[in-house]
Amino acid sequence: MFAEYLKSEGIIKETTTPYTPQSNGVVEQANRTIMERERCMLDGAGHLKKYWALAVSVAVYLQNNTPTRSGVGKTAYVSRHGRKPFLRHLSVLECLAFVHVPKAKRKNQDYRGTPGIIVAYSISTKQYILYNP
Numbered sequence: 595m596f597a598e599y600l601k602s603e604g605i606i607k608e609t610t611t612p613y614t615p616q617s618n619g620v621v622e623q624a625n626r627t628i629m630e631r632e633r634c635m636l637d638g639a640g641h642l643k644k645y646w647a648l649a650v651s652v653a654v655y656l657q658n659n660t661p662t663r664s665g666v667g668k669t670a671y672v673s674r675h676g677r678k679p680f681l682r683h684l685s686v687l688e689c690l691a692f693v694h695v696p697k698a699k700r701k702n703q704d705y706r707g708t709p710g711i712i713v714a715y716s717i718s719t720k721q722y723i724l725y726n727p
């Protein structure tokens with residue numbers, strides 16, 4: 595089933611020799627770059643290592659929307675979808691944001707928003723993932 599999907603997308607599946615990561619240098623370098631960005635984000639934000647998955651998600655999201663030399667100045671997103679991505683939703687991680695509290699969930703004198711800290715971007719929607727301290 596997965597092999598059929600790859601074939602329908604024009605993707606050629608190639609395997610590497612087990613236990614020899616050096617034979618797949620391009621992928622190893624990409625993984626190293628993503629993990630270095632993840633560590634920088636966590637160090638810069640003063641976060642605990644338990645948020646590593648969110649930081650990796652943000653690193654990959656930004657990587658897919660950054661032009662590359664192999665794509666002749668195109669991003670992975672443009673190469674795949676044929677159009678530029680909408681990126682106006684990007685914000686500085688670790689900044690203060692307020693989550694709207696629907697009228698049905700608040701009383702008359704309650705605040706209309708509750709504070710949170712942006713820790714990642716949603717991949718499927720143009721929303722933020724917030725940490726509520």
